Amino acid sequence: MMKKYMAAALVSIMVLGAFTGCGIGGGKDIGKDAALEAALNDAGVKEEDTTRLKVSEDRDDGRKTYEIQFDVNGKEYEYEIDASDGGILSVDTEMIPNSAAQNNTQDKNAAGNAGSGGSQTGQTQDGTGDAVQNSSNVAISMEEAMQIALERVPGATARDVKIELDFDDGQYKYEGDIIHEQREYDFEIDANTGTVLEWSEERR
Numbered sequence: 001m002m003k004k005y006m007a008a009a010l011v012s013i014m015v016l017g018a019f020t021g022c023g024i025g026g027g028k029d030i031g032k033d034a035a036l037e038a039a040l041n042d043a044g045v046k047e048e049d050t051t052r053l054k055v056s057e058d059r060d061d062g063r064k065t066y067e068i069q070f071d072v073n074g075k076e077y078e079y080e081i082d083a084s085d086g087g088i089l090s091v092d093t094e095m096i097p098n099s100a101a102q103n104n105t106q107d108k109n110a111a112g113n114a115g116s117g118g119s120q121t122g123q124t125q126d127g128t129g130d131a132v133q134n135s136s137n138v139a140i141s142m143e144e145a146m147q148i149a150l151e152r153v154p155g156a157t158a159r160d161v162k163i164e165l166d167f168d169d170g171q172y173k174y175e176g177d178i179i180h181e182q183r184e185y186d187f188e189i190d191a192n193t194g195t196v197l198e199w200s201e202e203r204r
Contacts, residue, residue: 052160065089146163
């Protein structure tokens with residue numbers, strides 16, 4: 001008799017385990033590492049070549065997904081990965097207007113023009129690629145503004161920064177963000193005084 005009770009209990013445990021394994025309302029989760037690998041493989045890049053890497057969890061119509069963002073060679077990638085099977089639900093890529101490589105090239109060109117008698121404009125670009133401003137109109141350079149922001153994030157470098165000069169409410173200011181070690185920092189800096197106007201931090 002005892003054996004029958006034990007057998008019944010064992011069957012109940014196995015059935016319960018099967019339902020739990022099937023994940024009623026739960027489902028299989030490949031994990032952040034596998035989701036990141038799927039995105040990197042699709043982009044054809046290695047993790048060590050990326051900057052501003054950010055992996056976060058999300059839910060879309062009850063389905064768990066991973067949102068993955070990273071920069072490589074002046075291009076920004078954004079992926080949405082299905083957490084259950086690693087399928088790519090969406091991918092978006094765009095050139096970064098003010099990548100570090102582009103800024104260095106612009107600085108060298110500007111310096112060359114100044115040395116040959118030309119004027120150094122030091123123009124930056126907004127999200128549409130249009131020139132926003134002549135650097136002679138502001139007291140703080142983009143590089144100086146970048147350093148002001150980086151001083152607040154130990155370990156971060158210029159490769160982790162996205163920044164642009166904007167004119168809003170009659171005031172020139174640098175707007176941008178830093179992504180470092182899965183944290184995103186958004187900032188606004190007065191382009192004439194170097195004062196940090198806004199600073200926020202978001203854990204992803």
